[in-house]
Amino acid sequence: MDYQFLWRPVIQSLPQMLGGASVTLQVSVLSMAIGMVLALILCFAKMSSFAGLRFVANIWIEIARNTPALFQLYFFKFGLGAVGILIDSYITVVMALAFNTAGYMAETFRGGYAAIPNTQLRSARSLGMTAFQAQVHVMFPQLLRAVYHPMTNQFIWVILMSSLGMLVGLRELSGETQFLYSKTFRAFEYFAATAIIYYLIAKLVLGLMTLIGNKVFGLNRGGVA
Amino acid sequence: MISVKNVRKSFGDVEVLKGIDLEVNQGEVLSVIGASGSGKSTLLYCINGLEPVQQGVIEVDGMSVHDKKTNLNHLRQKIGMVFQQWNAFPHLTTLENVALAPRKVKTLPKAEAEALAESQLKHVGLGDKMHLYPNALSGGQQQRLAIARALAMEPNYMLFDEATSALDPELVGEVLDTMRLLAEEGMTMIVVTHEMGFSRDVSDRVAFFHKGVIEEIGEPEQVFGQPSSEHLQKFLAKVR
Numbered sequence: 001m002d003y004q005f006l007w008r009p010v011i012q013s014l015p016q017m018l019g020g021a022s023v024t025l026q027v028s029v030l031s032m033a034i035g036m037v038l039a040l041i042l043c044f045a046k047m048s049s050f051a052g053l054r055f056v057a058n059i060w061i062e063i064a065r066n067t068p069a070l071f072q073l074y075f076f077k078f079g080l081g082a083v084g085i086l087i088d089s090y091i092t093v094v095m096a097l098a099f100n101t102a103g104y105m106a107e108t109f110r111g112g113y114a115a116i117p118n119t120q121l122r123s124a125r126s127l128g129m130t131a132f133q134a135q136v137h138v139m140f141p142q143l144l145r146a147v148y149h150p151m152t153n154q155f156i157w158v159i160l161m162s163s164l165g166m167l168v169g170l171r172e173l174s175g176e177t178q179f180l181y182s183k184t185f186r187a188f189e190y191f192a193a194t195a196i197i198y199y200l201i202a203k204l205v206l207g208l209m210t211l212i213g214n215k216v217f218g219l220n221r222g223g224v225a
Numbered sequence: 226m227i228s229v230k231n232v233r234k235s236f237g238d239v240e241v242l243k244g245i246d247l248e249v250n251q252g253e254v255l256s257v258i259g260a261s262g263s264g265k266s267t268l269l270y271c272i273n274g275l276e277p278v279q280q281g282v283i284e285v286d287g288m289s290v291h292d293k294k295t296n297l298n299h300l301r302q303k304i305g306m307v308f309q310q311w312n313a314f315p316h317l318t319t320l321e322n323v324a325l326a327p328r329k330v331k332t333l334p335k336a337e338a339e340a341l342a343e344s345q346l347k348h349v350g351l352g353d354k355m356h357l358y359p360n361a362l363s364g365g366q367q368q369r370l371a372i373a374r375a376l377a378m379e380p381n382y383m384l385f386d387e388a389t390s391a392l393d394p395e396l397v398g399e400v401l402d403t404m405r406l407l408a409e410e411g412m413t414m415i416v417v418t419h420e421m422g423f424s425r426d427v428s429d430r431v432a433f434f435h436k437g438v439i440e441e442i443g444e445p446e447q448v449f450g451q452p453s454s455e456h457l458q459k460f461l462a463k464v465r
Contacts, residue, residue, distance in 0.1 A: 123312035123371070126273055127326035127378055128302040137329055141316040217316070 009184045010193045020176025021197050023090075027172060028159045031094050035101025035158070036151070042106035043113070057106065064103020069161055072096045077168045089170040097158050105147070105154060112146035113139075145217045152209040156202050163198075173197060226250055227272060227382060227415070232281030234264075234271055241267045243437035245281070249415060251381075254408045256416040256424040259434030260460060265417040266309075268434075269384045272415070273304045286381065302330060305375030309387040311367040313359035313374075319346060320355040323374045330378070338377075345373040349403050365396030369403050376407075383407060385416040421464055425449050433457045 010017075045057035064072070073096035080087060087095070116139060124134035163174035171179065173194060181190040227249040234242040241264045249255050257265045270276040272283055274290045274297045283290040288300055314322050323342035327333045333341070346355055349369040351362075359367055368388055375383060385404065389397045401423050408414060408427045418424055424431055424445065431448040433441040433456075441454045452458045 117310070117312070119308055119310050119312050120314065122275055123306075123308060123314075123374075124326075125275065125298075126301055126304075126306040126308075127374065128298050128330040129326060130298050133329050137325060138314055142314075145316060 003188075005189060006186055007189055009180070009186050010189045013180050014193075016180065017173065017176055017193065017197065020171055020173040021201060023170070023176075024159065024162050024165075024172040024174075025201065027090065027093050027097070027162045027165065027170070028155070031097035031101060031158050031162070032155050034094065034098040035154075036105060038098060038102035039105030039109055042102055043109035046106060046110060047113070060099075061103045061106055064100050065107070069096065069100050070164055070167070072100055073164050073168060089165065089168045092168055093162060093165040093170050093172075096164075097161060100161075101154055101158060105151065108147050108150045108154075109143065112143045115146050116142050148209075148213050148217055152206065152213075155205060155209065159201055159205065160198060226284075226286065227413075228282075228284045229268070229272070230282045230284075232268075232271060232278050232283060234267055234276065234278045241437055242271070242278070245437075245439060247432065247439065247442075249382075249413060251413055252411050253429045254412075254414045254416065254427055255430050255432060256418055256428040257432045257434060258418065258421070258424060258460070263434040264437045265434045266386045269306065269386050269415065269417060272384060273301050273306055298330070302378050303381045305372075305378060305380035305383045307368070307371050307375055307383070307385045307388045309390050311364060311371050311391070313362070313367045313370050315359050318356050318358055319351060319362070319370055322359070322370060323377045326374065327377050341377055342373070345377045346370075348376065348406075349373045350399070363396055364392045365399045368392065368396075368400045372400075372403055372407075381413060383412055383414045385414065385418070387417050387419065390419060419464070421449070421461075433460070435460075 042057045042060060045053040046061070048054055073093065076087065076095045076099075077089070077092045120138055120142070121134055124138040125131070129137070162172055165172040166174040166178050169175065177190050177194045181187050184190075227247075229245050229247040232242055232245045233240065245264075245268060247255075247268075257268070259265050267276060271278050272285070272290065274295075278291055285300060285304060288295055290297070290300065313319075314325065317325060320339060320342050323345055324335070324338040327338040327341055328335060331338075343352070343355060346352055349372050351366060351369055351373065354362060354366060359370065362370065372383075372388075388404065389400050392400065397420070401420060404414070404416065404423070405427055416424070416428070426445075428445050430442060431445050432439050433448060433452075433454065435454070435456045441448060441452060441457050448457070449461065452461060
């Protein structure tokens, strides 16, 4: 073993890597936002009385949860590409991560819903609220609160999984790192530095989500009554 | 006036209400007693339209509850309801809990809704708890909060569905006192209860439910003092 550690190239290309990290964050936030909206729609579709809606939701959820995220990404990039639908890598990664997040979070939403006593809905309706008002003002805030921790986990997961972008040519943090490494062959140094940056991003996001959770949902107030 | 005419209600194959006829006049307090499963609570759910009926008519102030043309959301504003399991909205403060429906349903401005909420909270003795979240309140306080929340819609009627049954024994009194206060103020109330003492003291009339029918109805002295139905005699012997 006469490998000599050489950190200079890493330090010199740190600005480029941070540029990649910013793409990672953008892609993750976008995927998460779109995925959460889709998850809510899927959750309602799955609880709907229309068989057609339930069918579509079930297929989506089954595929998203039971196939590798990598295959889902490849489907959007190369599968659609094979039939002539060519999509930019950035958008492909957002689509795949949002698709996956929607499938996972739809089930989490459904579980969160089941955890709210149905007497809450009855109380709201007994006060004269419409079904929609009861959902928006009484059920939804409690649902968000119930799924807040799983949602934070999913967010971290999305950030880490966005590294798959490297495989479809997206210059996010991993893609950027691979590009730099291929020029210098300082594999260990580059990927060690990348791992540290991922770790710091994950910790930063976790910290932010905790702060927001405490502020908005009063999660530090203790359990639900 | 609430009028119930020949109401039949089933859950699947099980008939829970087997032809109920009842009238509750303005200012009257009717308490409903009977064994669990006799249909008492179901009747309340039917009166504010939370449950459909299979037959018969329920009218509140002349409006038919189960008529498709009736705006139920509008009608329910006249009928406050308090449930057995206290149902404070856990994500809102006590004040916000009470102000929510006036704001969203009656579209009152925030300040007005909160002033209304504040006065109702003081009314039920929670004036000092306005900015706490429900998980900081005892069961009795949460149930009084539920009463204030219903009152903030300024209903003509209040329905109580075993409002004290889920409470620890030492907390029952404060909720009954609040209900007694409402009765003294002239609120029209239907009170489903297992509290015989309360029923006897506060009610104008008492209805005894047995297996989906009203087996006996009358003034408390008569129902508790000289019960004529055999089932009622047995029931009273058990609960005493």
